[in-house]
Amino acid sequence: MTELQEPLNQLTAAEVAEGIAGGAFTAEAVTAACLERIAARDGTVHAWAHLDAEAALAQARARDAGTPLGPLHGVPVGIKDVFDTCDAPTGMGSPIYAGYRPFADAFVVATLRAAGVVILGKTVTAEFAGLHPGATANPHDPARTPGGSSSGSAAAVADFMVPAALGTQTGGSVLRPASFCGVVGFKPSFAAISRAGLKLAAETLDTVGVMARSVEDAALLAGVLTGAAPRALEEPARPPAIGFCRTVLWERAEAETRTALEEARAGLTEAGAKVAEVEMPADFLAVDRARNVINAVERARTLAFEWARHREEISARLAETVREGLRTPHRDYVRALETCREVRARLDEVFGGNEALLVPCVPGAAPLGLESTGEPALQGFWTALHVPTITLPTHRTAEGLPVGIQLVGRPRADDGLLAAAHWMMARLGEGRR
């Protein structure tokens, strides 16, 4: 049984599930603690697009009254407001969808419910999971962006409003906000989690991901959502072999990120991991441009209806992306897809014998201002390659701002990546507060 040394809203998802299963506390008490935190803080953080406290408490009471449904029984979860929910509006971060009530739950929502969660509410998303931000502020400094597009999910988890939340990543929409807010953000392999009931942003890039305050929680939710049985992360028999890779985008990494990576390398080496410096072929840089081409063309497609009927309600920033997509020649799009396929087939050139790559995640700490969610290139590069990737909150700046590092797994080796990340977090710990 969990020792109650922390307020209930500060527990991890695994601790909540264990505590409820063991009778240490109720789902209602946990949900109430989360709601209390939200009431105290959301006037500053603005993480929630839709919240119905009574409905959340009713779900929690039903969990308390019922037999255990699954491994997340009674755990409150936040849902990015681009996933359909049958009992709550789904606003997509766009005035076009204000008050929109879907008929059905998205796959991820129905599946989390079947595993026992309490859907706490919908978290703020940038407009259509793009770059035009919502109202969310960074909980570490409300003058700074939380990152995006899964802004509310990252901020809510970081601010102890909810133990875990769902995001989506088309460029860097899971890992960037997680890194800026100081939580774990995991993007599984492309297509590992079904997107049924998700408003698509760019179809060959969109990947469902999770935010949590531990690698264990990220693995727990991902296990439920991918259909792999959720299981405890095993301590590997030997320390993982890690490739330290500056990537072809190193010039975008600022001093804070370079320091975070060097610290991580030193800590890992000290802990006994084999950390080898690996080079990325210079021509892999084509992926960065290719992702932008694919993103623009596919966003113009997924927004075909909104562009035709509600153009005046699309932000100037997104409208520019749509226009860019519409004027891109088809052959350039085809070539961009081909570029990504070619580089995917050559990833062994970078991985070598290593199980994961340690790479920059963000340029640095969250920038000041809420008008931009920051630079997505360092995360988007890997999204376009469809590999699993995770950010870990191992570093803080002198001012106490989180700067995440990124660990990238081999194609479809999600379990290996999570095991390596778990091993690393246990050694490196969270950045000092």
Added chain:
Amino acid sequence: MTELQEPLNQLTAAEVAEGIAGGAFTAEAVTAACLERIAARDGTVHAWAHLDAEAALAQARARDAGTPLGPLHGVPVGIKDVFDTCDAPTGMGSPIYAGYRPFADAFVVATLRAAGVVILGKTVTAEFAGLHPGATANPHDPARTPGGSSSGSAAAVADFMVPAALGTQTGGSVLRPASFCGVVGFKPSFAAISRAGLKLAAETLDTVGVMARSVEDAALLAGVLTGAAPRALEEPARPPAIGFCRTVLWERAEAETRTALEEARAGLTEAGAKVAEVEMPADFLAVDRARNVINAVERARTLAFEWARHREEISARLAETVREGLRTPHRDYVRALETCREVRARLDEVFGGNEALLVPCVPGAAPLGLESTGEPALQGFWTALHVPTITLPTHRTAEGLPVGIQLVGRPRADDGLLAAAHWMMARLGEGRR
């Protein structure tokens, strides 16, 4: 200008577009002719799930009054009832969605509208694009299945109710009904056409396809929907090199299909094509089983909400597939995906130097009875491999029933496949009526 030797509802989409552009007739007249045909015949064929004659005529009049929007200006099109439409119900072939009104148009609907089409109505689909049929009958013999799941689209095009219609293929849902109904059915490469706004059936298989009465029309619609500029199909400089391939599923091809293929081979050879017999490695058979595993697991995912909340309204047949998916171990699913990836990488072993493969499409003519839509294995094999594939109505049985042949293209070589198919249709012609 088109010579008016046929009633307007019998023209191809290209002929309709040309006639309207040239002032030979109006969009309203074409739409009225289609509606008249439907009024006369749909009591027998039951191709339409939703039809609003006044709304269709209003669209047509708007096209006649407005400036030309695109290459399909004024052309009536049928939409399989699994694509969202903002101005018509979308029933998914399921009582769960009876009267369901989506907020937005699917990508394909918005894009066809932008190209100038008249959305004539929604065509009958098997339940959630699966195997449980709707009411549609085969226009060549109402006692026989039209095939499925794009039943209404194939029957409507075959019966001259509309020149072209959209389908989706997860197993064989475009090519099988097209083959049974005697029309052209084209499934582009996987992901070539955006699925935004489509109710997913099995996410790594679902492919949007088109039905028409000519290869030219299939290419025209696909060109609009893929974003490749629609262009006239060029006569190739030399006859295409075709591989005649019995495949590993030859035992499922009955006498009628074997005859259809032999006739096609003889006709092609006579026309000057190089037709070489090619073998498929026996271990490719694993794809057939793998597709079934993927299909069951992914259908259980896309129907997670309906399974949780509306189970009693799911057909016994589909419920069995969902149960199969739910009890399939995750490792079997992962292995099935891997099998398909491996075979995709080995397709050169079958194609050799050939541009396309001539393969069986269906066991034979449409079976008697409306309770089954027929056998999907011969089409589903190629869907799982993500290659472009097309059926051509080159053969009729002694009773006058269509039996299509199938032509399969190299990965992502959709244009090459369409050119080869166009060349073939010009030489082989339609099966005798």
